[in-house]
Amino acid sequence: MSQENQGAATTPLTGETGRVIPFPSYRHSRTENQTQPDIKTTTYIPATDLDKRQAQQWPSRRVSGGKSFGVLTPPDRSILDLAFGRISQALQPDFQMAELSNCFDEWKDFLETASRKVESFTSNHRKILGTLLSLVGNKDISDFDIEILRTFRDATNVLRMPRTSKQDARRIIAELLKRKKKMIMMPLGIEESAEDKVQVLDNLIDRLILKSRSDQ
Amino acid sequence: MNKGNYTFLDTDLHIYRLDFDPPVRAAAHAVFETNHPTAISAFSLVELKGNYIQNLILLHRKISDADSFERAVAKIRNTGGRRCFLMLAQLMNLLGGVDYQINPWSEARRQLLTYLDAQIEVSWEEFCGSIDNIFNDFECTRATEPPTDDGERWSALVPHCTEANTKCTVVNYMKAHIDDLQRLIETLAVLDATLMTQELRRIRDVAAQTIKNKYPWKGNTCRLVGDLLIGLQSKSGKVLISSNYKEHAQMSTALGYTFKEFPVSSIRSK
Numbered sequence: 001m002s003q004e005n006q007g008a009a010t011t012p013l014t015g016e017t018g019r020v021i022p023f024p025s026y027r028h029s030r031t032e033n034q035t036q037p038d039i040k041t042t043t044y045i046p047a048t049d050l051d052k053r054q055a056q057q058w059p060s061r062r063v064s065g066g067k068s069f070g071v072l073t074p075p076d077r078s079i080l081d082l083a084f085g086r087i088s089q090a091l092q093p094d095f096q097m098a099e100l101s102n103c104f105d106e107w108k109d110f111l112e113t114a115s116r117k118v119e120s121f122t123s124n125h126r127k128i129l130g131t132l133l134s135l136v137g138n139k140d141i142s143d144f145d146i147e148i149l150r151t152f153r154d155a156t157n158v159l160r161m162p163r164t165s166k167q168d169a170r171r172i173i174a175e176l177l178k179r180k181k182k183m184i185m186m187p188l189g190i191e192e193s194a195e196d197k198v199q200v201l202d203n204l205i206d207r208l209i210l211k212s213r214s215d216q
Numbered sequence: 217m218n219k220g221n222y223t224f225l226d227t228d229l230h231i232y233r234l235d236f237d238p239p240v241r242a243a244a245h246a247v248f249e250t251n252h253p254t255a256i257s258a259f260s261l262v263e264l265k266g267n268y269i270q271n272l273i274l275l276h277r278k279i280s281d282a283d284s285f286e287r288a289v290a291k292i293r294n295t296g297g298r299r300c301f302l303m304l305a306q307l308m309n310l311l312g313g314v315d316y317q318i319n320p321w322s323e324a325r326r327q328l329l330t331y332l333d334a335q336i337e338v339s340w341e342e343f344c345g346s347i348d349n350i351f352n353d354f355e356c357t358r359a360t361e362p363p364t365d366d367g368e369r370w371s372a373l374v375p376h377c378t379e380a381n382t383k384c385t386v387v388n389y390m391k392a393h394i395d396d397l398q399r400l401i402e403t404l405a406v407l408d409a410t411l412m413t414q415e416l417r418r419i420r421d422v423a424a425q426t427i428k429n430k431y432p433w434k435g436n437t438c439r440l441v442g443d444l445l446i447g448l449q450s451k452s453g454k455v456l457i458s459s460n461y462k463e464h465a466q467m468s469t470a471l472g473y474t475f476k477e478f479p480v481s482s483i484r485s486k
Contacts (some may be wrong), residue, residue: 115330116323123333123367130334169337177341185342186303186310186335187236188268197236201305204313205289212285212318 071162072125076118080160083110087153090141104141104149107156111136114159124169128155131173134185148179219452222349223251226446226458227260229478230343231267236306243483247457248346257449258352258359263442264343265372269336269363271300273370275307276332279325280369285318288325307331336363336370351449354389356438374439386445387433390426393448396471397423400444403470413462419444447471 072080086107090100114121115129132155141149155172158164225247232244248254274296282288293301307328308316318324340362344350352359363372390397404412404420419441425432438445443463448471450456455474458464468475 115327126330126333127337130330209286
């Protein structure tokens with residue numbers, strides 16, 4: 001069985017049963033399911049059909065598009081499975097340094113790809129993924145200790161769940177922040193500090209606009 | 217818990233921790249690290265929502281709605297002003313600058329929203345988690361409401377109060393400090409006109425109306441006299457650190473709290 005396909009409840013890589021977050025068939029979130037039917041027993045309109053119906057009445061360009069039953073779809077999930085496999089391998093104690101590092105870098109690549117390609121993410125998925133990307137940035141595996149790598153693995157595991165609750169997102173983000181290195185936070189106050197930097201940023205946006213026009 | 221041991225940090229210290237200028241950022245971080253136990257007034261959370269998180273939410277909304285990067289930039293510039301525009305520019309810079317893969321827009325938009333969702337969620341956690349305690353003596357429930365999202369849109373709205381809102385705990389809190397307010401009015405009455413700022417004038421007016429048992433709190437009065445609320449809350453602590461010298465230098469004497477300036481102008485690199 002490949003690493004990617006192994007269930008999250010099994011932990012062959014570290015032998016740490018209980019540290020990996022289990023992967024239930026569906027989730028009950030006290031807050032989120034209050035207005036949602038039990039998906040095991042109730043016939044409901046699939047999110048995709050709902051979107052089509054809504055689109056006829058209320059055109060919207062919103063990316064995450066009001067998917068009342070937003071669930072990570074299988075094709076999208078495969079990217080996250082791959083990411084989970086790589087970060088799990090990056091924790092293998094018997095791997096060579098180069099291999100561990102490559103696994104970590106590939107994990108980052110998969111997360112990056114997921115942030116651009118995965119259409120079925122809910123906002124809770126995006127919160128976790130964005131936090132991971134903001135924490136990892138251009139860093140290498142050597143910038144992180146084993147504990148935070150395990151937290152990255154757990155976070156990636158939550159990311160591949162079809163549904164992620166607000167509580168899941170909060171818990172994972174709190175865990176990541178607790179073990180954080182430096183996280184990218186958007187700065188303020190630039191106008192008061194560096195006029196030349198402001199000019200550079202103005203030019204950057206101009207150039208990106210030009211670049212974006214080539215796609216239209 | 218002895219409140220008297222706490223160093224209160226003004227809202228601006230949190231903002232300076234995110235300053236673009238490295239010396240300012242480092243100095244603000246040092247204040248947080250070297251003054252334990254630290255605290256903020258819960259009212260600072262209201263200001264943070266208004267001054268920082270609202271900007272992030274605007275970026276999120278405009279990027280989400282725009283069908284091209286150019287349109288997103290225009291929407292952000294026109295509706296969010298220069299500050300929001302520069303926040304977007306800095307985000308693009310952090311993500312790779314001119315090398316950022318802006319095409320196809322649908323993918324870039326997805327990625328930008330991923331970062332923004334995380335920024336909004338994390339910034340609230342960061343603000344709350346970066347200090348040792350949050351004091352909310354005026355029991356304002358609005359202050360402690362985190363930004364919310366419905367899975368698609370964020371909101372960090374601080375609703376305007378109406379005259380019908382007679383149960384506002386801030387009003388009761390102010391009434392419990394009538395003597396302080398009276399002293400403040402007397403101090404401000406003899407203040408040199410060159411030292412009188414617009415905020416001090418507003419604070420004086422609100423204090424005077426509160427003493428007369430009028431109701432000056434409808435609308436967004438709280439937001440306009442934030443320094444007064446933070447100053448009153450800081451009375452219970454050891455010291456208040458803030459860069460708002462003009463206001464706190466005057467109010468601290470009248471209200472009876474110790475004020476220490478964070479000298480941002482001299483720290484800022486030229």
